Amino acid sequence: MSLEVRTVTESEFPDWSRALDTGFLNPPVGVDEVIAERLARADLDRTRGAFDQGRCVATFRSFAQELTVVGGAVLPADAVTNVSVSPTHRRRGLLGRMMAADLTAAKERGDAVATLISAEYPIYGRYGFGPAAGVAEWAIDVPRTGLDPRWSGPVDGGRIDLADAADVRKLGPELYERLRLRQPGATDRDERWWQINTGEAPTGRPWVEPFHAVYRSASGEVEGLATYTADDQWGDGKQPKNTASVRKLIAVSPRAERALWQFLCSIDWITTVRTGFRAPDDLLPHFLPDPRAARIVTQADFLWVRILDAVRALEARTYAVPGTVVLDIHDRAELAGGRFRLEAGPDGASCVTTTESPDLVLDVRELGALYLGDESVLRLVALGAVSEERPGAAAVAERLFRTPRRPWCPDVF
Structure with a gap:
């Protein structure tokens, strides 16, 4: 039988909670008061599960969040949490299906970015998240x-x-x-x-x-x-x-x-x-x-960021010095990709689509890593993760994006 991926009903939430504890290697709670507390925190329209013959075998939840960006502006974010796949159902594409549904809904809702705290490093880059702040x-x-x-x-x-x-x-x-x-x-x-x-x-x-x-x-x-x-x-x-x-x-x-x-x-x-x-x-x-x-x-890495709206995200933050760079952003999920001309400075930025030749070519995950000012454009070029199409463009972007103090997320979510 095919595995069903969908949002969770209130009556299914205790089983969803059991699957979550299983995925995180915690003893199942099973206490009505605790289940009720978890349910009170969950938006069921944003709580997804994978079901095998009616039994929950994977979990995924998101919630509304605000993220402070460079310069002090606050962006609406889709905060991803409670992600698990039971050990009996790994490697079946369940996380990919739940993630795709959630990010598509977040984009339609108007969230500019998505965030998460990654328990394991290799998982989330393939969904467009980049490590944006360490601890x-x-x-x-x-x-x-x-x-x-x-x-x-x-x-x-x-x-x-x-x-x-x-x-x-x-x-x-x-x-x-x-x-x-x-x-x-x-x-x-x-x-x-x-x-x-x-x-x-x-x-x-x-x-x-x-x-x-x-x-x-x-x-x-x-x-x-x-x-x-x-x-x-x-x-x-x-x-x-x-x-x-x-x-x-x-x-x-x-x-x-x-x-x-x-x-x-x-x-x-x-x-x-x-x-x-x-x-x-x-x-x-x-x-x-x-x-x-x-x-x-x-x-280690800590907060990961996934850009959902490149124009809003890039215009929301400020930049260390005045400068212009054309970014060609690749996004397999087709949520935030495109070619954009970014004119930026300490007082803000303008970001518009363009047909100009790109200065830098990068995946949306690298944009997420750069977004809060922690990662180095020059380092990513050296690693082959960003392609410099115009000589000197990486140095310009380096001066634009980097910040004197490193970003920090005080909380696990």
Whole structure:
């Protein structure tokens, strides 16, 4: 029998949820409250599954999202998540069918881009996604940092206060909005995100209540928030060897970042701080007197972007310098391909279709990788992923697209 790929009904959602847990190697939840919570987050018109004789064997979901691009503009995005194929039904084109249906609907809906967090690298390039923002994680060896062990608070007139989950739900959303509207690669957080990440909404996983610390400036304004947990490890001779693991740390000023990291490194019994996923060029190591005390333990791709509307996407962001380049974009799915003349600069851009000879030829996945300013045109030319048709065009595009600071997506979705 042929496999049926379609949207999921409410009555089928528990089976869809079971298939999702199977694909992610998680024990099936089966708890009515958790299934109801998942269903409340799902738009069934954007929740797809593959069915074999009525049993769900593959899952796919998308939701409305906003993506901050270079210059601070916000684009409507199709956020792809919950992608799985059961191990019994791999290599049958199920993901391709679900992806094609979703991206076509997103294009018709008016989304300019699609986004996802890729669990595995090789999968999504063939659907036009490119790795647009990476992450890094550091392990800080606290005794090596050179920080003053007698530190008792910020010296800039600010202060750090411990907070609870209710405080975070009250203070966090406004603080995050200030951050995400200035951070290329950041996405929006709705009320449910704050409920889930403060333990107010069930997830089916054991909830460990974390600690929260808030940084306030000398004027009393909230500028930073850190959420962290700690283990209970002791060595020989009753020496503490505890690790503080940061779940989230957001800040809208370097002084807030510095103060929160110093606070985390000053907690009694903590000898290691795991930073969680940060931007690859995070300031953290250089807040420490000895930057080598912060050792990179993870460095990888993270947010992937798929351009759905080349004109809207390219016109939405700003560019480092004035310049013009003709791009010939190939897109096998015929969603965003074509030849475009991009005239761009710090104040914005104009992008129109053209019949002029191309300066650069590239696949839509490479455009996605370049879009937020993280990837290098010159590097992609050297790798053979972009073809330079006019000498010097790659250098022009390099100056246009690259950004001084790297993009960063603070959240997994």
